[in-house]
Amino acid sequence: MARRYRSALSDPAAARWLLIAVTLGFLGVFLLLPLVIVFVQAFLQGVGTYWRALADADTRAAIRLTLLTAAIAVPLNTLFGVAAAWTVAKFEFPGKNLLTTLIDLPFSVSPVISGMVFVLLFGAQGWFGPWLSEHDIKIVFALPGIVLATTFVTFPFVARELIPLMQAQGTEEEQAAMTLGAGGLRTFWHVTMPNIRWGLFYGVLLCNARAMGEFGAVSVVSGHIRGFTNTLPLHVEALYSDPGEYSAAFAVSSLLALLGFVTLMLKNFLEWRHGDELAALRGKG
Amino acid sequence: MDISVRQLGKKYAAVAALHDIDLDIASGELIALLGPSGSGKTTLLRAIAGLEPIDSGRILFGAIDATRLSVQERQVGFVFQHYALFKHMSVLDNVTFGLRMRKRATRPPRAEIRRRGLELLTLVQLDGIADRYPNQLSGGQRQRVALARALAIEPSVLLLDEPFGALDAKVRKELRVWLRQLHDETGYTTIFVTHDQEEAMDLADRVVVMNAGEIEQVDTPAMIARQPKTSFVAEFIERKAGHADMSGAPSRA
Numbered sequence: 001m002a003r004r005y006r007s008a009l010s011d012p013a014a015a016r017w018l019l020i021a022v023t024l025g026f027l028g029v030f031l032l033l034p035l036v037i038v039f040v041q042a043f044l045q046g047v048g049t050y051w052r053a054l055a056d057a058d059t060r061a062a063i064r065l066t067l068l069t070a071a072i073a074v075p076l077n078t079l080f081g082v083a084a085a086w087t088v089a090k091f092e093f094p095g096k097n098l099l100t101t102l103i104d105l106p107f108s109v110s111p112v113i114s115g116m117v118f119v120l121l122f123g124a125q126g127w128f129g130p131w132l133s134e135h136d137i138k139i140v141f142a143l144p145g146i147v148l149a150t151t152f153v154t155f156p157f158v159a160r161e162l163i164p165l166m167q168a169q170g171t172e173e174e175q176a177a178m179t180l181g182a183g184g185l186r187t188f189w190h191v192t193m194p195n196i197r198w199g200l201f202y203g204v205l206l207c208n209a210r211a212m213g214e215f216g217a218v219s220v221v222s223g224h225i226r227g228f229t230n231t232l233p234l235h236v237e238a239l240y241s242d243p244g245e246y247s248a249a250f251a252v253s254s255l256l257a258l259l260g261f262v263t264l265m266l267k268n269f270l271e272w273r274h275g276d277e278l279a280a281l282r283g284k285g
Numbered sequence: 286m287d288i289s290v291r292q293l294g295k296k297y298a299a300v301a302a303l304h305d306i307d308l309d310i311a312s313g314e315l316i317a318l319l320g321p322s323g324s325g326k327t328t329l330l331r332a333i334a335g336l337e338p339i340d341s342g343r344i345l346f347g348a349i350d351a352t353r354l355s356v357q358e359r360q361v362g363f364v365f366q367h368y369a370l371f372k373h374m375s376v377l378d379n380v381t382f383g384l385r386m387r388k389r390a391t392r393p394p395r396a397e398i399r400r401r402g403l404e405l406l407t408l409v410q411l412d413g414i415a416d417r418y419p420n421q422l423s424g425g426q427r428q429r430v431a432l433a434r435a436l437a438i439e440p441s442v443l444l445l446d447e448p449f450g451a452l453d454a455k456v457r458k459e460l461r462v463w464l465r466q467l468h469d470e471t472g473y474t475t476i477f478v479t480h481d482q483e484e485a486m487d488l489a490d491r492v493v494v495m496n497a498g499e500i501e502q503v504d505t506p507a508m509i510a511r512q513p514k515t516s517f518v519a520e521f522i523e524r525k526a527g528h529a530d531m532s533g534a535p536s537r538a
Contacts, residue, residue, distance in 0.1 A: 180386060180438055186386055
């Protein structure tokens with residue numbers, strides 16, 4: 001019987017299995033196990049308790065607040081992100097590097113600091129505090145503060161996904177559209193947008209996941225008023241610190257875990273279905 | 286349409302990219318802008334299209350002063366070096382883009398747009414690929430789609446940036462002959478940029494030799510070969526011809 005030769009590119013079987021085992025073990029301990037625990041704890045006292053925790057008035061208020069916050073912050077950041085990416089990728093101007101750095105600022109600053117900034121600006125003792133209280137406008141410890149903090153923290157997602165993609169694509173197609181008589185807006189809708197749509201969707205997806213899951217910055221500006229200014233992550237923490245509502249904390253957590261799971265699934269689907277276009281983005285990013 | 290360039294100047298930083306360019310092109314002419322890279326030939330082409338802002342001078346399309354007109358208003362047919370086809374559109378949608386983007390008042394009805402698109406594909410000898418996408422085409426096919434797309438708007442002038450630059454030698458020669466025929470059939474005033482002396486001499490009615498942002502000579506290929514006005518022209522033509530000899534192509538000298 002002829003001897004079988006191993007391909008020069010393949011590692012010895014033992015090394016391969018060891019690597020796979022290490023990777024799977026790591027994933028299991030640090031990713032899968034926590035996820036399983038969340039769901040196990042959530043259902044530990046029965047499905048009835050689980051549903052009661054989700055049907056609770058404060059939980060529903062937290063869900064509503066989280067959805068509302070994301071519904072404002074994500075479209076705003078989509079708009080800002082596209083505008084910023086367009087500016088950076090398609091034009092040359094002095095101070096461009098500074099602008100690119102500024103876009104990344106929310107990622108490099110601790111979320112707690114981001115929250116503090118808004119308290120310092122709009123809080124009772126803040127710069128605009130006296131003026132705001134005179135006009136009876138509440139920003140900190142109310143919805144506007146939560147939306148501001150969330151928008152700030154999630155600003156870079158869309159812009160960061162789009163900048164490398166738009167830079168890789170250059171401006172030739174836009175120039176061609178212009179010579180063919182298309183104005184700026186039509187060029188954007190008919191030429192630029194179709195070229196970036198999957199990258200944009202990807203950025204929006206990540207932006208949304210973070211907007212719904214943000215804890216630090218929102219925690220500082222929210223004031224933690226149960227049923228009023230607690231978003232889902234804050235509500236989880238509030239429940240968790242109450243020994244009687246341990247299971248409820250995990251029940252609500254399971255919602256956030258589910259959000260993460262759906263986001264990952266969609267993200268993988270995008271990479272599988274539109275990998276070519278996103279490759280340009282990953283290659284440069 | 287006649288195209289005239291008067292005293293055209295353009296600077297990048299402090300360096301002159303184009304220096305007081307004067308050029309008159311008669312309606313229906315096929316003109317080559319020939320020169321080494323950095324000679325300003327592409328900048329001049331893009332300035333005529335309105336894609337490149339200029340610092341001084343005027344550009345006339347017939348009797349119309351086009352200097353201040355936007356790219357859209359100039360209605361030039363521009364074929365980009367790498368074609369710049371719309372990747373996400375079918376070949377037919379690419380070709381009809383200019384017609385579809387027209388304001389409602391001047392936009393032909395849908396069926397008419399489609400008919401004109403198919404007609405143009407026949408003109409560039411690409412029947413039967415209307416529903417394909419740019420990434421399914423060969424380089425030569427893409428180039429002809431780009432040309433059909435530019436012709437669809439019935440351009441005032443046809444501008445081509447290194448039209449054969451991205452193609453292999455065999456396809457390049459075929460397309461060269463074909464482009465000359467197409468030009469003679471349609472009669473559009475055509476300006477193309479090239480760094481290839483042989484291509485310019487073969488194809489153009491008149492050749493504009495450029496160097497360092499200035500025009501060295503404007504003449505018919507025969508006159509340029511016989512009586513080069515400057516040493517640069519003589520050298521550029523000769524060096525390139527010598528190069529063509531070495532590559533086995535017939536010399537024109």
